[in-house]
Amino acid sequence: MTPGTLLAVCRVHELLPTTDNTGVTAIDKRPVAGPVKVHGLGLSGDIQASRKHHGGVSKAVYAYSQDDADYWAEELGTAIRPGLFGENLRISGMPVSEAVIGERWQIGDSTVLEVTCPRTPCRNFAVRMKQPRWVLRFAQAGRTGTYLRVIRNGSITAGDPVTVIARPEHGITSGDVFRGLTPEQAGVLSAAAAAGKVKPSPEILKVLRTLQARETAGVTAPAPVR
Structure with missing residues (x-):
């Protein structure tokens, strides 16, 4: 597989005030120079104001593709600089929003x-x-980027190659999950999880439980992550 390229590594610049219960948001991410260490909860020096929604082990790092940023630059008539969407990683050469759930990326030598x-876009x-x-426009475009968990700690630097080193055969993508899994897709993902081929995040487990309950009740509509 042809590797992508890590164009920028971004972490919080300053906390901004909000009107929600948290009171602040760490969405203001900006590129940093030099190597940045990556650990189980994300980038060294970065924070999430609310790990219930934007952090924790299963959402340690947020990646966005340059192709998707270019789409929004054309739509909005303004440059989408790295970090503007709150992403930690800006990547070129990879379909980030359609990455397969459980797919593993190596960035640089070890991470x-x-x-x-x-x-999921928020207020x-x-x-x-x-x-x-x-929020509606971002959701309808389906160019959501993806969250990642850290499998192996290391250091990353802008310019590092991003290589897919493993890709589960189930084929269900991050984009599929956002659009709403069909019962058939949920069955495929559940089977892959039961076989130990993928470890669903808490967010996806919630979707799978919802779909199972709907199927039991005779409802067949897809269940998106929201």
């Missing part, structure tokens, strides 16, 4: 990350972007 679930993101109906 290994695993795709877990899509990003703080809308406030930051100052665009009409931003």
Whole structure:
């Protein structure tokens, strides 16, 4: 597989005030120079104001592709600089929003990350972007980027290659999860999890339980991550 390239490594620049219960948001990420250490909860020197929604082990790192950023630059008529969407990693040459759940990326010499679930746009993101109906527009475009868990700690630097070193055969992508898994897709993902071929994040486990309950009740509509 042809590797992608890590264009920028971004971490929080300053906490911004919000009107929610947290009171602040760490969405203001900006590129940093030089190597950055990566550990189980994300990048050294980075924080998430609310790990319930944006952090923790299964959402330790958030990646966004340059192709998706270019799409939004054309739509909005302005440059989408690395970190503007709150991402930690800006990557070129890879379909980040359609990465397979459980897919593993090696960045640089040693760091290994695993795709877990899509990003769900929130109110703080809308406030930051100052665009009409931003949450709906972002969701409808389906260019969500993806969260990752840290499998192997290490250091990463802008310019590092990003190589897919493992890809589960189930084929369900982060984008599929965001759009809403069908019962058939949920069955495939559940079977892969039962066989130990993928470790679903808590967010995806919730979706799978919801779909199972709907199937029991005779409801067949997809269940998205929201």
